[in-house]
Amino acid sequence: MKRLLMLWLCLLAAGPLLAATPLPGDSIYQLGAKLTDQDGHSWPLSARRGRVQLVTMFYTSCTMVCPMTVDTMKATRKAVEEPARDKLDLLAVSFDPARDNVAALHQYAQKRQLDAPHWTLARAEPQDVRALSALLGLQYRQLPDGDFNHSSELILLDPDGRIIARTTIIGRLDPAFVDAVRKALASG
Amino acid sequence: MGSIGMRWVWLIIGIGATTASLAAEYVPLPGGSFASVLAADNKSAPAQIKPFHLRTEPVTNAEFLAFVTAHPQWARDRVATVFADKQYLSQWASADALGPDALPRQPVIRVSWFAAQAFCESEQARLPTWYEWEYAAAADTHRADARSDPAWRNRVLDWYGRPSGTALPLVGGEADVHGVRDLNGLVWEWVDDFNALLVSGDGREQDGADKVRFCGAGAANMQQKENYATLMRVAMLSALKASDTTNNMGFRCARPE
Numbered sequence: 001m002k003r004l005l006m007l008w009l010c011l012l013a014a015g016p017l018l019a020a021t022p023l024p025g026d027s028i029y030q031l032g033a034k035l036t037d038q039d040g041h042s043w044p045l046s047a048r049r050g051r052v053q054l055v056t057m058f059y060t061s062c063t064m065v066c067p068m069t070v071d072t073m074k075a076t077r078k079a080v081e082e083p084a085r086d087k088l089d090l091l092a093v094s095f096d097p098a099r100d101n102v103a104a105l106h107q108y109a110q111k112r113q114l115d116a117p118h119w120t121l122a123r124a125e126p127q128d129v130r131a132l133s134a135l136l137g138l139q140y141r142q143l144p145d146g147d148f149n150h151s152s153e154l155i156l157l158d159p160d161g162r163i164i165a166r167t168t169i170i171g172r173l174d175p176a177f178v179d180a181v182r183k184a185l186a187s188g
Numbered sequence: 189m190g191s192i193g194m195r196w197v198w199l200i201i202g203i204g205a206t207t208a209s210l211a212a213e214y215v216p217l218p219g220g221s222f223a224s225v226l227a228a229d230n231k232s233a234p235a236q237i238k239p240f241h242l243r244t245e246p247v248t249n250a251e252f253l254a255f256v257t258a259h260p261q262w263a264r265d266r267v268a269t270v271f272a273d274k275q276y277l278s279q280w281a282s283a284d285a286l287g288p289d290a291l292p293r294q295p296v297i298r299v300s301w302f303a304a305q306a307f308c309e310s311e312q313a314r315l316p317t318w319y320e321w322e323y324a325a326a327a328d329t330h331r332a333d334a335r336s337d338p339a340w341r342n343r344v345l346d347w348y349g350r351p352s353g354t355a356l357p358l359v360g361g362e363a364d365v366h367g368v369r370d371l372n373g374l375v376w377e378w379v380d381d382f383n384a385l386l387v388s389g390d391g392r393e394q395d396g397a398d399k400v401r402f403c404g405a406g407a408a409n410m411q412q413k414e415n416y417a418t419l420m421r422v423a424m425l426s427a428l429k430a431s432d433t434t435n436n437m438g439f440r441c442a443r444p445e
Contacts, residue, residue: 025269028270127305149230
């Protein structure tokens with residue numbers, strides 16, 4: 001009984017300790033940005049911690065590369081075998097906070113069949129969008145007609161938010177990148 | 189009673205003077221339509237710049253030290269590696285002291301984009317956009333846009349040609365027509381949208397296989413080929429990562445009106 005009590009006390013003490021394990025210095029979750037998803041829920045970027053993430057940036061009115069980027073994310077996930085596939089989260093953050101409100105994200109998710117819980121579409125305030133793009137090494141600029149020039153890449157984050165792989169191959173599978181995803185899921 | 193009263197008056201005046209000398213000065217710039225080296229639509233459209241306020245001087249070592257003291261998460265021994273590289277503030281004697289190689293009134297250099305942005309937030313400001321910076325830097329002592337004057341171009345280019353081994357001058361150069369100092373001739377400066385210029389120094393974007401990375405019209409089309417001093421700056425900014433620090437990159441801040 002006494003031992004059980006001790007064990008329980010240890011667990012009680014260790015729980016918060018585990019939760020408070022400091023983030024690695026090279027984690028993008030160091031950024032204190034707030035994101036809002038397609039269901040209107042807001043959370044800090046660091047709430048993604050704990051699972052492997054496939055991340056990109058896009059905007060819903062983009063008609064050229066973005067649909068291909070989303071398709072490539074779908075295909076990459078599908079290329080991973082069950083059950084490892086279910087441990088992978090897909091996150092797409094909008095370049096266009098002015099037009100991509102929660103309703104626009106929600107509609108896009110429905111239209112493209114980007115189902116929760118593994119898909120998250122999110123928006124952030126303009127200064128956080130710029131900082132996140134800087135952290136991810138993505139470029140974007142808005143044109144006078146409202147469209148964007150932007151780089152299109154898929155970025156793989158480990159459970160602590162470190163960038164462990166990236167690919168600029170969009171429109172078909174990048175075998176090396178798929179391997180990196182598999183490896184991350186096996187060790188994560 | 190009288191003397192005690194006077195002492196309070198002097199104390200208050202003293203505090204006021206100290207605060208005034210510490211607070212950075214910002215001046216209003218009218219903005220408007222501006223022919224940037226980067227056309228807004230990648231073809232020929234001028235940039236539309238809203239009125240804004242610009243810091244009259246680049247941020248100095250002394251000012252950045254005060255910021256780091258108040259926000260120790262930005263000290264060089266504490267900063268997250270994702271926000272600044274190993275060279276961050278390495279010209280200082282230690283994490284919390286300038287030392288002989290970093291004079292208080294020299295512009296701070298070896299700061300990352302993230303650190304610069306955090307400093308500006310502490311002044312309720314942000315980094316200027318590229319268009320704001322380029323527009324402000326087009327001025328000289330008596331014209332808002334001196335760029336068509338070959339003498340202006342030569343002055344900027346002469347600075348680029350200066351050997352990089354020499355010690356940085358102090359801030360406090362001649363004020364331009366807006367009352368802003370040292371935009372050209374002292375340090376390079378971060379801009380908010382440094383990763384929006386879509387021109388890379390290594391020419392990656394010209395590679396046909398990579399064109400798909402850019403949604404829309406592709407890499408920005410550079411205007412005014414004769415203004416290569418400004419084009420060099422665009423190339424430099426585009427080649428950097430946000431955590432990079434360099435020997436000649438400082439910054440100043442801006443505020444929307």
